[in-house]
Amino acid sequence: MDSHPAGEVRPPIHLLASESDMVASLALQTEHRFPVVAAMLLEEIERAELHEADTLPETAVTIGSQVDFVDEKxxxxxxxxxxxxAMANIAEGRISILTPMGAALYGLTAGQSIDWPDLDGNERRIRILRVRQPSGAEPPAAA
Known part of the structure; x- marks a missing residue:
């Protein structure tokens, strides 16, 4: 089931191949508890461009990325x-991949926007301003 309005063009997303397998497994394992978010994640993984670590755009949101974004509403x-x-703590700014917002951010790159439902099911447009990769995961600098 496509949970997005007909005709809406969603931005391309970029994922680490190894990480996408792990997230897809997680979505399948939790489908009974989080059916909407699991479906969103699986749909996004299916349409993603998969990369190895050395070809992933450095501004792509992955697990562990710190993201600056604006809720345009x-x-x-x-x-x-x-x-x-298991690491999620909203008070400390750690958003689970198994939330609508986490699923929305996953795979986007700096400068992109996407319309996504919030916890109440209302469409929200979020825009990624900046992405910082986890320590030690920075792509190698071009020689």
Whole structure:
């Protein structure tokens, strides 16, 4: 089931091949508890361009990325780290991949926007301003 309006063009997304397998497994394991988010994640993984670590755009949101983004409805700037569910703590800015916002951020790159439902099912447009990779995961500098 496509959970997005007909005709809506979603931005291309870029994922690490190894990480996408792990996230797809997680989505399948939690489908009974989080059916909407699991479906969103699986749909996004299916349409993603998969990369190895050395070809992934350095501004792509992966697990562990810190993301600066704007909720365009409220103009609120948020800074969050995308994490696996066990590491999530909204008060500390760690958003689970198994939330609508986490699924929306996953695979986007700096400068992109996407319309995504919030926890209440209302469409929100979020725009990625900046992505910082986890320490030690920076892509090698071009020689």
């Amino acid at each position: 409220t103009s609120q700037l948020r800074i969050a780290e995308l994490v696996m569910p």
